[in-house]
Structure formats: C-alpha cells, structure tokens
Amino acid sequence: MTIIVTGGAGFIGSNFIFYELEKHKEDRIVCVDSLTYAGNLSTLEPVMNQLNFRFVKLDICDREGVYRLFEEEKPQVIVNFAAESHVDRSIDNPEIFLQTNIVGTSVLMDACRKYGIDRYHQVSTDEVYGDLPLDRPDLFFHEDTPIHTSSPYSTSKASADLLVMAYHRTYGLPVTISRCSNNYGPYQFPEKLIPLMIANALADKPLPVYGEGLNVRDWLYVEDHCKAIDLILRKGTVGEVYNIGGHNEMKNIDIVKLICRYLDKPESLITHVTDRKGHDMRYAIDPTKIHNELGWLPETKFQDGIKMTIQWYLDNKTWWENIVNGEYQNYYRKMYGNRKEM
Numbered sequence: 001m002t003i004i005v006t007g008g009a010g011f012i013g014s015n016f017i018f019y020e021l022e023k024h025k026e027d028r029i030v031c032v033d034s035l036t037y038a039g040n041l042s043t044l045e046p047v048m049n050q051l052n053f054r055f056v057k058l059d060i061c062d063r064e065g066v067y068r069l070f071e072e073e074k075p076q077v078i079v080n081f082a083a084e085s086h087v088d089r090s091i092d093n094p095e096i097f098l099q100t101n102i103v104g105t106s107v108l109m110d111a112c113r114k115y116g117i118d119r120y121h122q123v124s125t126d127e128v129y130g131d132l133p134l135d136r137p138d139l140f141f142h143e144d145t146p147i148h149t150s151s152p153y154s155t156s157k158a159s160a161d162l163l164v165m166a167y168h169r170t171y172g173l174p175v176t177i178s179r180c181s182n183n184y185g186p187y188q189f190p191e192k193l194i195p196l197m198i199a200n201a202l203a204d205k206p207l208p209v210y211g212e213g214l215n216v217r218d219w220l221y222v223e224d225h226c227k228a229i230d231l232i233l234r235k236g237t238v239g240e241v242y243n244i245g246g247h248n249e250m251k252n253i254d255i256v257k258l259i260c261r262y263l264d265k266p267e268s269l270i271t272h273v274t275d276r277k278g279h280d281m282r283y284a285i286d287p288t289k290i291h292n293e294l295g296w297l298p299e300t301k302f303q304d305g306i307k308m309t310i311q312w313y314l315d316n317k318t319w320w321e322n323i324v325n326g327e328y329q330n331y332y333r334k335m336y337g338n339r340k341e342m
C-alpha cells in the first residue's frame with residue numbers, strides 16, 4: 001500500500017519512515033514536508049534513493065498541491081505528523097500554529113474525502129489534556145479525559161483533534177488519533193529540552209532550566225511511539241483515540257542533571273531562568289487501552305534510551321552543529337536573551 005507521511009523530515013516523522021521502510025518492505029512511503037526550520041532533508045538521505053520512497057516538498061495547507069499529489073499517488077493511508085511543534089514558539093507567535101496544525105489538517109482530510117482512503121491517522125499529543133497537579137500522582141490522562149489546553153500549541157493540536165472527529169462523524173472518514181507523551185531520541189531538533197541540554201553541555205554553555213525545574217514529563221523513546229502508530233494503522237479501530245506513554249515520569253531538573261552526569265559536565269552549568277508562561281506542571285499518560293487492545297508496550301527503558309540518545313548526538317555532531325550554527329543562533333538569542341537568571 002501507499003502511505004503518505006506528512007512532516008517526515010522532522011523528528012518523529014523521520015524515525016517513523018525509517019521504521020516503516022524496514023518493517024514493511026512491501027509498502028511505499030511518500031513523505032510530504034514543506035521543510036520549515038524544523039525539517040531537515042539530510043535526515044532522510046539514507047532512504048532517499050530507495051525505490052519505495054518518494055520525497056515531495058509541499059505545504060499541507062496548499063490545497064491544490066495536496067489534491068494533485070493524491071491524484072498522482074492514490075494513497076491508501078495518511079499519517080499526519082506535519083505540525084508546528086514547539087510550545088515556546090507558539091507562545092511567541094501563535095499564528096502559524098493555527099494555520100499548519102488546524103487548516104493543514106482540514107486540507108489533508110478534504111483530500112481524503114475527495115479521493116477516498118482507507119485510513120487517516122492524526123498524530124496528536126497528551127498536551128491536549130492540559131496538565132495534572134504535582135501533588136496528585138494517582139491521576140493520569142485517559143482517552144476520555146476532557147480536553148483542557150494551556151498553550152497556543154496544545155490548543156491548535158486539540159482543535160485539529162476535534163476536527164478529525166467531526167470529519168469521522170459527519171463524513172464517515174475512517175480516522176484514528178494517537179496522543180503521545182514527550183518523545184526523545186535521534187534527530188530531535190535542538191530547541192527541545194533533551195537535545196538542547198546535550199548540545200549546550202557539550203559546548204560548556206549554561207543549561208537554561210525554566211523555573212525550579214520541577215515540571216514533570218512522561219518520556220518515551222521515539223521508536224516506541226513509531227511502533228505504536230504502526231500498530232494503530234494496522235490493527236486499531238476506526239473512530240478511536242489511543243493514548244501512548246511509557247509510565248516514565250521525570251522532573252526536568254533530574255533529566256538535566258542526568259545529562260550532566262553522562263557527559264561528565266558540572267551541574268554548575270545549570271541556570272534557573274524565567275519560567276515559561278502558562279507552564280504545564282505534569283503530563284502522565286495511562287496507556288492501558290493500547291496495551292489491552294493492541295498489545296503495545298514500550299520496549300526501551302529510559303536509562304537505555306537516554307544513553308543511546310546522548311551517544312547519537314555525540315556520533316552525529318555535524319547533523320546538529322549545522323543547525324545550531326545557523327539561523328538557530330537568532331532564535332536562541334530571542335528566546336533566551338530576555339530570560340532572567342533566578
């Protein structure tokens with residue numbers, strides 16, 4: 001079958017493409033990506049010449065372009081990873097988040113209605129559920145937890161989820177949605193917590209922890225996320241939402257200390273800076289449904305995954321140094337220049 005993977009030049013999308021091409025050699029993958037600051041064509045170089053892979057530079061909001069591609073490729077499955085994905089950027093300027101994350105999703109689904117598909121899968125996030133209090137470790141996000149967003153990013157993702165369900169109910173579009181916790185692993189853009197701390201630590205630069213660093217995230221190795229999406233595509237029930245998470249909650253400050261330890265860097269690099277506006281306190285997924293219905297369980301333990309990830313950033317310095325030495329420097333000055341040390 002032909003699978004269109006949008007956002008495949010980004011972090012999770014590229015890992016998903018590698019996983020699919022390896023696991024399902026009979027399938028054809030068409031990667032659609034507009035190559036924003038977060039998209040990196042060099043990531044896809046290892047598969048670029050494979051006969052069952054095609055890269056198309058295209059904005060998912062470009063209706064005519066998307067329709068043309070559907071006419072040409074006649075895909076059976078769409079997996080939509082394409083998104084503006086960074087909370088801090090959404091706080092700085094929400095507009096593009098609404099465009100790509102909401103309008104882009106609707107364009108893709110309109111194409112699905114027009115040309116017919118077997119499955120539209122929306123890659124969503126646990127952030128649509130808002131946050132949980134730190135003093136209630138008994139609480140988790142379930143699939144029926146009410147949507148209650150905090151940031152422009154999570155609100156745009158939640159809006160897209162609602163739209164996906166509306167297309168299912170109104171037009172009978174065969175959709176599924178997955179809501180995953182924070183991912184880490186190879187090819188993550190160095191503006192996100194883990195790769196940013198690795199890159200800064202290696203350069204002996206300050207490690208900017210927002211506030212006290214007590215916020216909790218539920219970290220999942222990216223390949224485990226990819227495996228879950230693959231299972232949902234092939235065995236999941238149309239119209240259903242699946243939460244994905246590894247019961248691996250950690251405080252930001254502990255992650256940063258761990259990175260210092262593994263890289264043999266002093267904790268004195270840690271600098272507490274002005275907190276993120278509206279900062280969500282705790283995310284924690286209950287993955288019982290995907291475990292019971294599809295047999296999914298995370299396979300990579302955090303202590304192994306974080307070591308593999310740090311090693312990947314050590315072995316692939318050119319990949320991220322090309323990023324941090326370019327336009328990223330302006331981003332960094334803009335986002336961190338005004339954060340006061342606490």
Ligand code: NAD
Pocket residue numbers: 006007008009010011012013032033034035036037038039040058059060061080081082083084085086100104123124125126157179180181182183184189
């Ligand atoms: P990313 O920012 O690394 O990659 C996004 C990709 O989408 C980039 O290649 C970018 O060029 C492309 N893109 C952006 N706008 C586009 C447009 N208009 N048209 C076509 N392509 C466009 O993001 P990621 O971390 O890989 O996240 C992928 C998806 O997974 C997102 O939908 C995100 O909301 C979701 N998600 C991410 C996490 C996480 O921890 N990173 C967790 C749960 C869910």
Ligand code: TYD
Pocket residue numbers: 086087088182191192193194196208209210211213215216217252276
């Ligand atoms: P991030 O990787 O941006 O993911 P998300 O906000 O989607 O969870 O951030 C993870 C956590 O790390 C979040 O609580 C914010 C915090 N953080 C810092 O403390 N310093 C930083 O420089 C960054 C980028 C994030």
